Amino acid sequence: xxxxxxxxxxxxxxxxxxxxxxxxxxxxxxxxxxxxxxxxxxxxxxxxxxxxxxxxxxxxxxxxxxxxxxxxxxxxxxxxxxxxxxxxxxxxxxxxxxxxxxxxxxxxxxxxxxxxxxxxxxxxxxxxxxxxxxxxxxxxxxxxxxxxxxxxxxxxxxxxxxxxxxxx
Amino acid sequence: xxxxxxxxxxxxxxxxxxxxxxxxxxxxxxxxxxxxxxxxxxxxxxxxxxxxxxxxxxxxxxxxxxxxxxxxxxxxxxxxxxxxxxxxxxxxxxxxxxxxxxxxxxxxxxxxxxxxxxxxxxxxxxxxxxxxxxxxxxxxxxxxxxxxxxxxxxxxxxxxxxxxxxxx
Numbered sequence: 001x002x003x004x005x006x007x008x009x010x011x012x013x014x015x016x017x018x019x020x021x022x023x024x025x026x027x028x029x030x031x032x033x034x035x036x037x038x039x040x041x042x043x044x045x046x047x048x049x050x051x052x053x054x055x056x057x058x059x060x061x062x063x064x065x066x067x068x069x070x071x072x073x074x075x076x077x078x079x080x081x082x083x084x085x086x087x088x089x090x091x092x093x094x095x096x097x098x099x100x101x102x103x104x105x106x107x108x109x110x111x112x113x114x115x116x117x118x119x120x121x122x123x124x125x126x127x128x129x130x131x132x133x134x135x136x137x138x139x140x141x142x143x144x145x146x147x148x149x150x151x152x153x154x155x156x157x158x159x160x161x162x163x164x165x166x167x168x
Numbered sequence: 169x170x171x172x173x174x175x176x177x178x179x180x181x182x183x184x185x186x187x188x189x190x191x192x193x194x195x196x197x198x199x200x201x202x203x204x205x206x207x208x209x210x211x212x213x214x215x216x217x218x219x220x221x222x223x224x225x226x227x228x229x230x231x232x233x234x235x236x237x238x239x240x241x242x243x244x245x246x247x248x249x250x251x252x253x254x255x256x257x258x259x260x261x262x263x264x265x266x267x268x269x270x271x272x273x274x275x276x277x278x279x280x281x282x283x284x285x286x287x288x289x290x291x292x293x294x295x296x297x298x299x300x301x302x303x304x305x306x307x308x309x310x311x312x313x314x315x316x317x318x319x320x321x322x323x324x325x326x327x328x329x330x331x332x333x334x335x336x
Binding site for chain 2: 014
Protein backbone atom coordinates (compact mmCIF):
# COMPACT_ATOMS: atom_id res chain seq x y z
CA UNK A 1 0.00 0.00 0.00
CA UNK A 2 1.24 3.45 -0.94
CA UNK A 3 0.35 6.35 1.36
CA UNK A 4 1.42 9.99 1.04
CA UNK A 5 2.00 12.29 4.02
CA UNK A 6 1.86 15.97 3.12
CA UNK A 7 3.45 18.12 5.85
CA UNK A 8 3.57 21.87 6.36
CA UNK A 9 0.44 22.66 4.35
CA UNK A 10 -0.59 26.32 4.81
CA UNK A 11 -4.25 26.66 3.85
CA UNK A 12 -4.03 29.96 2.00
CA UNK A 13 -0.63 29.74 0.41
CA UNK A 14 -0.55 26.04 -0.48
CA UNK A 15 -4.15 25.20 -1.30
CA UNK A 16 -3.60 24.67 -4.99
CA UNK A 17 -0.21 22.98 -4.65
CA UNK A 18 -1.52 20.59 -1.99
CA UNK A 19 -4.61 19.85 -4.10
CA UNK A 20 -2.30 18.97 -6.98
CA UNK A 21 -0.18 16.77 -4.66
CA UNK A 22 -3.34 14.90 -3.62
CA UNK A 23 -4.54 14.47 -7.22
CA UNK A 24 -1.10 13.23 -8.25
CA UNK A 25 -1.05 10.78 -5.34
CA UNK A 26 -4.40 9.38 -6.49
CA UNK A 27 -3.54 9.28 -10.21
CA UNK A 28 -0.14 7.63 -9.70
CA UNK A 29 -1.22 4.80 -7.46
CA UNK A 30 -1.36 5.94 -3.82
CA UNK A 31 -4.23 4.66 -1.69
CA UNK A 32 -4.42 7.58 0.71
CA UNK A 33 -3.09 11.03 1.52
CA UNK A 34 -2.64 12.44 5.00
CA UNK A 35 -2.40 16.23 5.27
CA UNK A 36 -1.14 17.61 8.56
CA UNK A 37 -3.28 20.78 8.55
CA UNK A 38 -7.04 20.43 8.91
CA UNK A 39 -8.58 21.59 5.62
CA UNK A 40 -12.22 20.68 5.02
CA UNK A 41 -12.26 22.38 1.61
CA UNK A 42 -9.46 20.27 0.19
CA UNK A 43 -11.09 17.10 1.55
CA UNK A 44 -14.32 18.06 -0.18
CA UNK A 45 -12.57 18.81 -3.50
CA UNK A 46 -10.68 15.55 -3.58
CA UNK A 47 -13.69 13.45 -2.53
CA UNK A 48 -15.75 15.11 -5.25
CA UNK A 49 -13.15 14.13 -7.85
CA UNK A 50 -13.03 10.56 -6.53
CA UNK A 51 -16.83 10.33 -6.77
CA UNK A 52 -16.78 11.40 -10.41
CA UNK A 53 -13.55 9.80 -11.65
CA UNK A 54 -13.58 6.65 -9.52
CA UNK A 55 -11.10 4.71 -7.46
CA UNK A 56 -11.00 4.26 -3.70
CA UNK A 57 -8.50 6.97 -2.84
CA UNK A 58 -8.83 8.39 0.67
CA UNK A 59 -7.95 11.73 2.20
CA UNK A 60 -7.57 12.69 5.86
CA UNK A 61 -6.50 16.14 7.03
CA UNK A 62 -5.52 17.50 10.44
CA UNK A 63 -3.33 14.54 11.37
CA UNK A 64 -0.31 14.52 13.67
CA UNK A 65 2.66 13.58 11.48
CA UNK A 66 4.80 12.10 14.25
CA UNK A 67 1.94 9.82 15.29
CA UNK A 68 1.55 8.59 11.71
CA UNK A 69 5.27 8.01 11.38
CA UNK A 70 5.63 6.25 14.72
CA UNK A 71 2.78 3.85 14.02
CA UNK A 72 3.83 3.15 10.41
CA UNK A 73 4.62 -0.47 9.66
CA UNK A 74 6.67 -0.28 6.52
CA UNK A 75 9.18 1.84 4.69
CA UNK A 76 9.30 5.62 5.02
CA UNK A 77 10.59 7.74 2.15
CA UNK A 78 11.05 11.50 2.24
CA UNK A 79 11.27 13.29 -1.11
CA UNK A 80 13.75 16.15 -0.99
CA UNK A 81 16.14 17.95 -3.33
CA UNK A 82 18.87 17.09 -0.79
CA UNK A 83 18.16 13.36 -0.93
CA UNK A 84 20.01 10.52 -2.56
CA UNK A 85 19.66 9.75 -6.27
CA UNK A 86 16.34 8.27 -7.36
CA UNK A 87 17.63 5.33 -9.41
CA UNK A 88 20.12 4.35 -6.71
CA UNK A 89 17.51 4.62 -3.93
CA UNK A 90 14.80 2.74 -5.81
CA UNK A 91 17.01 -0.33 -6.07
CA UNK A 92 17.23 -0.49 -2.28
CA UNK A 93 13.51 -0.10 -1.53
CA UNK A 94 11.58 -3.33 -1.06
CA UNK A 95 8.36 -2.90 -3.03
CA UNK A 96 6.65 -5.67 -1.07
CA UNK A 97 6.49 -3.44 2.00
CA UNK A 98 3.94 -0.72 2.56
CA UNK A 99 5.42 2.68 1.84
CA UNK A 100 4.78 6.09 3.39
CA UNK A 101 6.01 8.94 1.19
CA UNK A 102 6.57 12.27 2.93
CA UNK A 103 6.37 15.45 0.84
CA UNK A 104 7.01 18.81 2.45
CA UNK A 105 5.97 22.34 1.63
CA UNK A 106 8.56 25.01 2.49
CA UNK A 107 11.38 24.14 4.91
CA UNK A 108 11.08 20.61 6.29
CA UNK A 109 12.12 20.09 9.95
CA UNK A 110 15.15 17.89 10.47
CA UNK A 111 13.01 15.31 12.28
CA UNK A 112 11.59 14.08 8.96
CA UNK A 113 15.02 13.56 7.40
CA UNK A 114 15.89 11.42 10.40
CA UNK A 115 12.58 9.56 10.50
CA UNK A 116 12.82 8.51 6.85
CA UNK A 117 14.53 5.27 5.87
CA UNK A 118 15.30 6.92 2.55
CA UNK A 119 15.67 10.59 1.66
CA UNK A 120 15.28 10.60 -2.10
CA UNK A 121 15.88 13.38 -4.62
CA UNK A 122 14.36 13.65 -8.08
CA UNK A 123 17.37 15.53 -9.33
CA UNK A 124 19.12 17.97 -6.99
CA UNK A 125 17.67 21.11 -8.54
CA UNK A 126 14.87 23.16 -7.00
CA UNK A 127 11.55 22.29 -8.62
CA UNK A 128 8.34 20.97 -7.10
CA UNK A 129 6.88 18.34 -4.82
CA UNK A 130 4.10 18.03 -7.44
CA UNK A 131 6.80 16.86 -9.88
CA UNK A 132 8.89 14.79 -7.46
CA UNK A 133 5.97 12.62 -6.33
CA UNK A 134 4.85 11.31 -9.76
CA UNK A 135 8.44 10.66 -10.87
CA UNK A 136 9.09 8.69 -7.70
CA UNK A 137 5.83 6.74 -8.06
CA UNK A 138 6.51 6.13 -11.75
CA UNK A 139 9.80 4.41 -10.93
CA UNK A 140 8.58 2.74 -7.75
CA UNK A 141 5.51 1.18 -9.41
CA UNK A 142 7.24 0.64 -12.76
CA UNK A 143 4.78 2.89 -14.52
CA UNK A 144 1.63 1.19 -13.25
CA UNK A 145 -0.28 4.53 -13.46
CA UNK A 146 -0.44 4.21 -17.23
CA UNK A 147 -2.45 0.98 -16.99
CA UNK A 148 -4.49 1.71 -13.85
CA UNK A 149 -8.31 1.57 -14.18
CA UNK A 150 -10.46 3.80 -11.99
CA UNK A 151 -13.96 2.76 -13.17
CA UNK A 152 -15.38 6.23 -12.56
CA UNK A 153 -18.66 7.76 -13.70
CA UNK A 154 -16.56 9.87 -16.02
CA UNK A 155 -14.08 8.18 -18.30
CA UNK A 156 -11.81 9.95 -20.74
CA UNK A 157 -10.83 8.13 -23.90
CA UNK A 158 -7.29 9.05 -25.07
CA UNK A 159 -7.45 11.05 -28.27
CA UNK A 160 -5.02 13.05 -30.37
CA UNK A 161 -7.70 15.64 -31.26
CA UNK A 162 -10.71 16.90 -29.32
CA UNK A 163 -12.20 15.54 -26.11
CA UNK A 164 -13.73 12.08 -25.89
CA UNK A 165 -15.58 11.71 -22.62
CA UNK A 166 -17.90 8.90 -21.52
CA UNK A 167 -20.35 9.77 -18.71
CA UNK A 168 -22.03 6.80 -17.10
CA UNK B 169 15.67 22.74 -28.23
CA UNK B 170 12.83 22.29 -25.76
CA UNK B 171 10.61 25.30 -25.03
CA UNK B 172 7.54 25.45 -22.78
CA UNK B 173 4.56 27.72 -23.40
CA UNK B 174 2.44 28.31 -20.31
CA UNK B 175 -0.99 29.68 -21.23
CA UNK B 176 -3.80 31.10 -19.11
CA UNK B 177 -1.65 32.12 -16.14
CA UNK B 178 -3.66 34.19 -13.65
CA UNK B 179 -1.22 36.14 -11.50
CA UNK B 180 -2.95 35.74 -8.16
CA UNK B 181 -4.43 32.30 -8.46
CA UNK B 182 -1.63 30.57 -10.37
CA UNK B 183 1.56 32.22 -9.15
CA UNK B 184 2.85 29.22 -7.25
CA UNK B 185 1.72 26.63 -9.78
CA UNK B 186 3.26 28.59 -12.67
CA UNK B 187 6.49 29.07 -10.69
CA UNK B 188 6.61 25.31 -10.20
CA UNK B 189 5.95 24.76 -13.92
CA UNK B 190 8.89 27.05 -14.74
CA UNK B 191 11.21 25.33 -12.26
CA UNK B 192 10.22 21.93 -13.60
CA UNK B 193 10.83 23.11 -17.17
CA UNK B 194 14.34 24.20 -16.17
CA UNK B 195 15.17 21.10 -14.10
CA UNK B 196 13.93 18.63 -16.72
CA UNK B 197 15.77 20.04 -19.70
CA UNK B 198 13.81 22.90 -21.30
CA UNK B 199 15.77 25.90 -22.54
CA UNK B 200 13.04 28.50 -22.10
CA UNK B 201 9.56 29.15 -20.80
CA UNK B 202 7.09 31.60 -22.31
CA UNK B 203 4.25 32.73 -20.05
CA UNK B 204 1.36 34.49 -21.73
CA UNK B 205 0.55 36.88 -18.86
CA UNK B 206 3.08 39.58 -18.00
CA UNK B 207 4.42 38.79 -14.53
CA UNK B 208 7.60 40.59 -13.45
CA UNK B 209 7.66 38.86 -10.07
CA UNK B 210 7.80 35.37 -11.53
CA UNK B 211 10.53 36.44 -13.96
CA UNK B 212 12.56 37.77 -11.05
CA UNK B 213 12.07 34.60 -8.99
CA UNK B 214 13.12 32.27 -11.77
CA UNK B 215 16.14 34.40 -12.80
CA UNK B 216 17.28 34.50 -9.18
CA UNK B 217 17.18 30.70 -9.04
CA UNK B 218 19.08 30.42 -12.34
CA UNK B 219 21.75 32.78 -11.00
CA UNK B 220 22.28 30.65 -7.92
CA UNK B 221 21.73 27.16 -9.28
CA UNK B 222 23.15 27.64 -12.77
CA UNK B 223 22.16 26.75 -16.31
CA UNK B 224 21.07 29.07 -19.10
CA UNK B 225 17.33 28.73 -18.73
CA UNK B 226 15.33 31.71 -19.98
CA UNK B 227 11.95 33.14 -19.08
CA UNK B 228 9.77 35.58 -20.98
CA UNK B 229 6.33 36.68 -19.83
CA UNK B 230 3.58 38.69 -21.51
CA UNK B 231 3.87 36.93 -24.86
CA UNK B 232 1.13 36.39 -27.45
CA UNK B 233 0.64 32.61 -27.67
CA UNK B 234 -0.70 32.58 -31.22
CA UNK B 235 2.33 34.53 -32.43
CA UNK B 236 4.70 32.04 -30.77
CA UNK B 237 2.80 29.10 -32.24
CA UNK B 238 2.60 30.57 -35.73
CA UNK B 239 6.32 31.32 -35.87
CA UNK B 240 7.39 28.01 -34.32
CA UNK B 241 9.62 25.88 -36.54
CA UNK B 242 9.28 22.45 -35.06
CA UNK B 243 6.87 20.16 -33.32
CA UNK B 244 4.09 21.40 -31.07
CA UNK B 245 2.82 19.25 -28.23
CA UNK B 246 -0.06 20.12 -25.94
CA UNK B 247 -0.25 18.27 -22.61
CA UNK B 248 -3.84 17.52 -21.63
CA UNK B 249 -5.77 14.86 -19.74
CA UNK B 250 -7.83 14.43 -22.93
CA UNK B 251 -4.78 13.72 -25.07
CA UNK B 252 -3.45 10.52 -26.56
CA UNK B 253 -1.40 8.03 -24.52
CA UNK B 254 2.11 9.15 -23.62
CA UNK B 255 4.01 6.03 -24.69
CA UNK B 256 2.13 5.83 -27.99
CA UNK B 257 2.65 9.54 -28.73
CA UNK B 258 6.34 9.59 -27.78
CA UNK B 259 7.10 6.99 -30.44
CA UNK B 260 5.74 9.31 -33.13
CA UNK B 261 7.59 12.46 -32.05
CA UNK B 262 10.88 13.13 -33.84
CA UNK B 263 13.34 14.15 -31.11
CA UNK B 264 15.66 15.81 -33.68
CA UNK B 265 13.15 18.63 -34.14
CA UNK B 266 12.72 21.56 -31.79
CA UNK B 267 9.70 21.07 -29.58
CA UNK B 268 7.22 23.54 -28.09
CA UNK B 269 5.28 22.10 -25.18
CA UNK B 270 2.03 23.86 -24.29
CA UNK B 271 0.73 23.56 -20.72
CA UNK B 272 -2.54 25.22 -19.78
CA UNK B 273 -4.00 26.43 -16.53
CA UNK B 274 -7.80 26.02 -16.23
CA UNK B 275 -9.85 25.47 -19.39
CA UNK B 276 -7.72 25.52 -22.54
CA UNK B 277 -9.32 27.09 -25.65
CA UNK B 278 -9.96 24.72 -28.54
CA UNK B 279 -7.44 26.62 -30.67
CA UNK B 280 -4.53 25.00 -28.81
CA UNK B 281 -5.83 21.46 -29.33
CA UNK B 282 -5.97 22.23 -33.03
CA UNK B 283 -2.60 24.00 -33.20
CA UNK B 284 -0.77 21.08 -31.57
CA UNK B 285 0.68 18.30 -33.68
CA UNK B 286 0.22 16.05 -30.68
CA UNK B 287 -2.20 16.30 -27.77
CA UNK B 288 -0.65 14.07 -25.16
CA UNK B 289 -2.04 12.81 -21.85
CA UNK B 290 -0.04 11.61 -18.87
CA UNK B 291 -2.81 9.30 -17.85
CA UNK B 292 -6.41 10.40 -18.36
CA UNK B 293 -7.11 11.28 -14.76
CA UNK B 294 -7.24 14.83 -13.41
CA UNK B 295 -3.94 15.75 -11.75
CA UNK B 296 -1.52 18.57 -12.52
CA UNK B 297 0.43 20.32 -15.25
CA UNK B 298 3.32 20.35 -12.76
CA UNK B 299 3.25 16.54 -12.88
CA UNK B 300 2.47 16.11 -16.58
CA UNK B 301 5.43 18.20 -17.75
CA UNK B 302 8.25 16.30 -15.99
CA UNK B 303 6.80 12.92 -16.94
CA UNK B 304 6.60 13.99 -20.57
CA UNK B 305 10.15 15.39 -20.50
CA UNK B 306 11.42 12.28 -18.73
CA UNK B 307 10.18 10.07 -21.56
CA UNK B 308 11.00 12.54 -24.34
CA UNK B 309 14.63 13.06 -23.22
CA UNK B 310 15.05 9.47 -22.00
CA UNK B 311 15.72 10.65 -18.46
CA UNK B 312 18.45 13.14 -19.30
CA UNK B 313 17.46 15.29 -16.27
CA UNK B 314 19.12 12.78 -13.96
CA UNK B 315 22.52 13.36 -15.56
CA UNK B 316 22.22 17.07 -16.44
CA UNK B 317 24.88 19.42 -14.98
CA UNK B 318 23.96 23.02 -14.16
CA UNK B 319 27.33 24.33 -12.86
CA UNK B 320 25.68 26.73 -10.45
CA UNK B 321 27.13 28.66 -7.52
CA UNK B 322 25.14 26.30 -5.33
CA UNK B 323 25.51 22.60 -5.83
CA UNK B 324 23.71 19.93 -3.84
CA UNK B 325 25.43 16.62 -3.32
CA UNK B 326 22.95 13.71 -3.18
CA UNK B 327 22.81 12.28 0.32
CA UNK B 328 20.61 9.82 2.19
CA UNK B 329 20.86 11.81 5.44
CA UNK B 330 21.25 15.53 6.07
CA UNK B 331 22.01 18.29 3.56
CA UNK B 332 25.27 18.45 1.65
CA UNK B 333 25.56 21.79 -0.12
CA UNK B 334 28.59 23.28 -1.89
CA UNK B 335 28.57 27.08 -2.30
CA UNK B 336 31.11 28.44 -4.76
